[in-house]
Amino acid sequence: MIQDEFNKLRLKLIAISLAFSFIPLFSLGLGLYDRFYETYTDKVHGNLRNLVENKKTTIDMFLSERVAQLSTLALTEAYADMSNEKYLEHIFSVLQLHSKSFLDLQVIDQNGICVAYVGPYPLRGVDYGKEEWFGKAMAKGVHISDVFMGFRKYPHFNIAISRREGDKTWVLRAAIDSDIFDSLVRSVHLGKSGDAFILSTGHVLQTKPRFGHDMFDTLSFPDIPRFPGTRVEEFATGGQTSLFAMTWLNQKDWLLVIKDDPREELLPLYRARWLLILLLAGGSLLVIGGAVFIANSTVRQLIVAEREKAALDASLTQSSKMAALGKLAAGVAHEVNNPLAIIMEKAGWMRDLLSEEDIKASPNFGEFEDAVSKIEFHVRRAKDVTHRLLGFARRMEPTQEDLDVNLLLDQTRSFLENEASFRGIAFITDYQKNLPRIESDASQLQQVFLNIFDNAIDAIDKNGSITICTRAGTDNNEVEIAISDTGKGIPRETLEKIFDPFFTTKKVGEGTGLGLTISYSIIEKLGGHINVTSEEGKGTTFHIALPVGA
């Protein structure tokens, strides 16, 4: 029952300690991790955003420069001059002075027929009238095509600028090497698995990515509607989750994408996470260990305290029993003593009178004398009881003598030696030599020993042994005496009452039931303690411990 209570308390203590340790530990750990995660991903995203922003600016600038160059030409030069291939060639060479990315230059009339061409292919006379780009260029004024292979079998794109001159409209169109984009996006160095590419609205790759695909492949990529600025998102393409930084170009409906492996990019974060998990696990183990240790040691101490308290309670109960008995005994003894004294005197007076001559001659003289003797005998018996009661009740200070316990035991034993040997009972002594001498009351101790020996002889009745053993206690602060008999032993229920006053198993008239009560009270008064162990059928042992100093 008590054990259950302690187990519950132990678990409760552990649970409370764990709760109070884990709540701050985990909130701190997770809170820090969360802040760190947020800051770190912000930084990673910020880096990607900057990168994609820079590339976008570069590409947009490149495109706008090209458009500006061509627009300036278209606006400043006249169709008549430009349709002259010689002049166009001159213009082309001037253009190429600034940028090698111009592959060719052509002038197209309003019907879509190429009227002049400078470049590596014989394109003069080609009819673009049906081409979609031609229509768009004529309608919007500027058209930038997607990258394509075309006749040139070389990735490039076109910029077409239309100009209204008088009642005619003509188109200046240049093919531009798209290699510049490749080199621009390739310059984005992004670890082992990072990549960068440009996608057209139809998810067609405008540049050659580092991994997996070729130019003009159509990527399975989510539809990203046009948005301002840049955006960083994490999603899966082709079964692999990646971090994508994206931005739409200003000059063209192309999506510039920088792809990064979040595992690689967030590696320090993952390391931090593992470290955190490790720290939390280690911390948890420590906390659990600590909680269990504290709970266990607390409960252990409580159990010890509880036991001590129980022992103290038991001894206090015994002591208060003794004290209560003392008062009662004194009261009763005094009240009984006076009538006893009168009976005694009356009997004495009768005895005095019986000695007279004429009474001696009476036929009943013998009966009278016998009656008086019996009265006197039994008054003495009663007196014995009252005096023992009073002796028990008195609070006389014990005397202090320097005693050799072994010697005292031997002396006491000698009183009973005759009685014992008559009954076939042997005394066996197992004394520790050089036993510390004690400061105590010899006559009171003798009374206790005598009492126990007496009881032992009664318990054995005939043939057996009484073993007397003495030992110095721990630190030589105490002397321990054990007196064992080979008697019939004491039943458990009797054992509990053995020191109780008036408890006796002897026949009426043989024992007062006060011997062990008085022994207990004497030993307690002398600062020692006495207890008894017994096994039915095997014998009983009284253990007495006495302090060396008083």
Place this chain on the structure above:
Amino acid sequence: MDFRVLAVDDEADFIETLVKRFTYRKIPVTAAGSGPEALALLERDPAYDVVILDMRMPGMDGIAVLKELKKRHPLLEVIMLTGHASVEAGMQGMSLGAYDYVLKPVDFGELLEKARKASERKKLNEARAKA
């Protein structure tokens, strides 16, 4: 038997029997039922040798009577009767000048013996005082 006894106890039956037993032995004895009565008796006739004085009496107890007695009649010997089986009660009496103490119920022979010795000491002291 040349000594006189004054027996003081509130138990009438006890004191009465005690008187009878002393008288039976030809020892002059007077009974007093309380301390004040005993002191009054002594006031009138101080020629007692031994006082047998009970410790426990209502009103003035044995110790108080003993103190008063010893103050007024220092040479008078007192034997305390005590129901207390304790040495200390007797010792207390003896420290206050009692000759000895006897435990109740009384062994008359013992009491007689002690009374006789007490009277002898009283006579010895009287002789010394005169000398």
